[in-house]
Amino acid sequence: MTDATASNRLAETTSPYLQQHATNPVDWWPWCEEALDLAREQDKPILLSIGYSACHWCHVMAHESFEDPDTAAVMNRLFVNIKVDREERPDLDRIYQTAHQLLARRPGGWPLTVFLTPEDQKPFFAGTYFPKAQRHGLPAFTQLLASIERAYREQGDAIRQQNDSLMEALASLEPEADAAVPDTGPLEGARRQLAAGFDAERGGFGSAPKFPHPTNLELLLRHWAATAADGNPDEQALHMARFTLERMVRGGMNDQLAGGFCRYSVDDHWMIPHFEKMLYDNGPLLALCCDAWQITGERVFRDAAAATADWAMAEMQSPEGGYYSSLDADSEGEEGRFYVWDKDEIAALLEPDELAFMTPVFGLDRPPNFEGRWHLHQYCTPEEVAAAQGLDAAGAGALLASAKAKLLAARAKRVRPDRDDKVLTSWNALMIKGMARAARTLDRPDLLDSADRALDFIHTRLWHEGRLLATYKDGKAHLNAYLDDHALLLDALLELLQVRWRRTDLDWAVALAEVLLAQFFDAEQGAFFFTAADHEALISRPKPLGDESIPSGNGVAAHALQRLGHLLGEPRYLEAAAATLRFAAEPMRRVPYAHATLLAALDEYHTPPETIVIRAEPPALGSWQAAAQQGYQPRRLVLAIPSTAPSLPGNLGAMAPGETGGLAYRCRGTHCEPPVTSLAALTGA
Missing domain, CATH: 1.10.10 (Arc Repressor Mutant, subunit A)
Structure with missing residues (x-):
């Protein structure tokens, strides 16, 4: 391709990031069988470039190299060039980021630049950003291209040996499952590790760049609540979470005018952010601000929650109902200019x-x-x-x-930053959960309506014949959904069911749980694969355990399945959660703070959640529900089900309404108390 104004194959994709490269002179392919076949037929190595639309350095490399006809000519002559949106294909990104860390012996990032052998897509060289001209100790990109292609031609045996070693290293990353679920030691270990890294002066953990890490803050809040319930509240744990969140809320990472949090702070003071706004940060931070408001009663957290929710509805919710993915860091070619x-x-x-x-x-x-x-x-x-x-x-x-x-x-x-308007199931689930929590704690029915519209959009557009799809844009939904999509959506449904009862949502939660067990669960070793059993075969099928930019899919699956298992009395869900905790035992003990979501599941394994099911009619139903949900109760699940709701599944079927008034059933794990018949008895007043 030589005409820079012509469109390449990326013009036909649904990814805004790929479409940004549709007029590059590079002969780009999306990841597809046709491109992989072409590489094999021509015996050309694959240049795989992975990024996303809000990525600043992705834009820099695109402008310097991919838009340059001379650089593109070298790429087209020597390689089959494949461009991937890491947000649509987190499976590919996860595999090749891990490979980069093994090959380069340093953390990866975006843009990710990986060179693959054509016959099997195994990586033999990997890096991130490369400049057009030699600088910062990095070679010029065209020099690198020539060197890589020459190495592929002349060092085939060495590359094959390296690939064998790499595949062994990838396989060795999977831990050995323990015979038993760990005790609560990792919970205390995580608290100690977080305390050791806590920045007492400015909040957060470690030094710049500082990321929000909402799963760690939630872990500290849960820990405080558990110790408070035992009569010995860990005020330091509460302080670390509250102070860090307040610094973020008052800092430049939070848009002080319109609401919405940016990706991270480039300094220790939470002052200057990397200005991109990602949906996946804002959903969990919205929920966290609601939790902090419930605990402290401090207006700063209520206002931050309201502003974040209002921003999401105003700028990130499509007319069809789904939430968009991100806002760019740049506008008019400058980061933060807006x-x-x-x-x-x-x-x-x-x-x-x-x-x-x-x-x-x-x-x-x-x-x-x-x-x-x-x-x-x-x-x-x-x-x-x-x-x-x-x-x-x-x-x-x-x-x-x-x-x-x-x-x-x-x-x-002003000229606004670009918006990535694709709708991702997993990220929508995070925002739906945040909106549901905000609707409940802020008493905002409009936020419930927003969450319901997003949920109904996913059900209508991304749930097809009992299977979930990962992404939607311009009327097209496609790509088999991943572990994160299923687990996070199941978790969001359980949160929404605590705001209002919809039988269809419970049925959908059960259907998602069944897909998780049938398509993702490893019945032999435990835990969940990132991709389904009928997914495209890739060089690796990982079972990710640690929290990253979004909560661990294995952690969320274990936590949500435990809750659903206790709610319905379904032992298969409880055993899958326990098997996941056994599989993750060694990593949880070794680096507990990096597995906060799994630790929440571990906490509820040892102290099963308290489930309160209320059967009544309005207005008693609402008043009993509000009373049961007072305060921060992270180990409590409250469902308010109208007396007229028929034929409930599992354990719920035995929780019949009273003949003359409301009833509330309180259970913990497999033990249920006799139902109470008054609001005073429910609250202990």
Whole structure:
């Protein structure tokens, strides 16, 4: 392909990231059998490039190399070039990121650049970003291409030996299952590891770059709740989670004007983010802010939850109902340009009293914090500034609200960052869960409506003949769904069932659980594969255990199946969860903080969740449900089922409504108490 204005094969894909490369002079292929066959037929190594649409360095490499006709000519002559969106194909990304770490002996990232042998797609060289010209100790990309192709031609035996060793190394990464589920030691181990890495001055763990890691913060909150229930609350665990989340909320990682969290902070102070906004961060952080609000009653967390939810509905929810994937970090070719300010621009927009209040809050009287401009970050809390200026809470709140509204209106006129508008099942599940939690804790019916619209969209567009699909865009749903899609959606359904009863949702949860067991579960060794049994055969079929940018699919599956198993009295679900914990025993003991989601399942294995099933009619149904859900109760599952709901499955079938009024059934594990007949008896009042 020589005409840079022509479209290559990527123009026909559903991925916005691949479509960004549709006019490259590179003769790109999507990952498909036709491309793999071509590489074998021509005996050309495969250049596999993996990235995503909101990735800054992906854009840089594309502009420098993939848009350059001379570089493209070298790529086209020497390789079969395949471009992959890691968000649509996390199976490929997971395999080749792991291979990169083994080959390069350092962490990977995006863009990921991997060279594969054509006959079997095994990687023999891997890197990330490569510059067009030699710099930063990296070779020029075209020099690298020539060297790689020459090595493939001249060092075939050495490459085959290396590939054999690599495959052995990939296989060795899988742990040996223990004979028994671990005790609670890993839970205490994770708490110690997090405490050892805690930044007491600025919040977070370790040093920059600082990522939100909501699963670790949730683990600390669960730990505090468990110790509080035992009468000896671990206040330090609560402080580490609360302080870290507050620093994120008040920092530049949180959009101080419109809500929504960015990917991570590039500094230790949570001041300057990498400006991309990902749906998968915002769903868990929304739920976490709701939890912190329930525990502390501090308005900062309620406001952050409300702002995040409002942002998701306004900017990330499609008219069809599903949530979009991400917002780019760049606009007009510059990272963060949409979000940062000149001080004079702010002064011209605000009244003097608004500016006087905003200046100390956001440090406008301090040196600029981002390339000569200001990115809004709370140096002082609004409450501190109000006290210093003699303002009451209402007056300070009004000034802050009016100033933010004016800045938002001005910002809305700027060129917006691009939005990746594909709908991913797993990421939608994370936001559905966050919205459901927010609807319940903030008493916001509009958030429940948003979650239901997204859920109904997935059911209509991405659930076909009893199987789940992974991605949707422009009317097309495709790609077999992965472990994360099934596990996270099952978890989201259980969260939604705590907000309102829908029998179809319970039936869907059971159907997802059955697919997990039939297609993903390893009945011999335990745990769940990332891909289904009938998925395309790849060089490896991993069973990922640790939390990464999203919670571990194995951890979520174990946690959700345990809850569903106790709810319905289904031993197959409970055994699958236990087998997963046995398989993950050694990694949980060795690096417990990296397996927080599995540890939540381990916690509920040893202390089964308390299940409260309420059978009544409105208005009693709602008042009993609200009473049962008061406060932060992470080990409690509450379902409010109308008395008229017929023929319930499993254990629920025995929880009949009362003849003259409501009944509440309280169970823990396999033990159930006699039903109570009054709200006072339910709450212990």
